[in-house]
Amino acid sequence: MAYEKVAEANQLKPGxxxxxPLQNxxxxxxxVGGAIYALDNKCPHLGGDLSAGVLDGTMVTCPRHGAKFDVRTGENLGNAKIAFIKMxxxxxxxxxxxxxxxxILVDLG
Ligand code: FES
Structure with missing residues (x-):
């Protein structure tokens, strides 16, 4: 367990x-309501920039093909869609x- 500073609390308002950047x-x-959660910013589908997506409560939607994740756990909540094909x-x-x-400190594990 090695926590490293990533940001300061005043850089991130609720919602x-x-x-x-952290390491490479x-x-x-x-x-989310004052609780801070951390995910790898790279979407596990095709590497979309999750920070450019939409945060709705605890759910982030990838801007590239719409996959959805729970920011608290990283759990996939909705799959990607390209044209009409679900992936x-x-x-x-x-x-x-x-x-x-x-x-704000994060442990990359
Ligand atoms: S890269 Fe994120 S849904 Fe495709």
Missing amino acids: EMKRF RMILLAN NVGNAKSFSVKTEGND
Whole structure:
């Protein structure tokens, strides 16, 4: 377990999500009612930028083909669709988050 600082709490208001660099990847942080959750920003389907999608409650929708994930767990809630073809998508990778003072820390595991 090695938590590393990713952002500061004042960078992310409730209902917002943004991506932040950590090591050699981008981490999606989502603030849901004051609770912070972290996912790999890269969609497990074809690498879409989840931070450019839509956050609705605890669900993020990928901007590329519409796959949906629970930001709390990374669980896939809806598959991708290209034209009329539905494609199965796995879960997004989720990471442990904690806050220390104003700092948001993530453990990449
Ligand atoms: S890249 Fe995210 S749904 Fe296709």
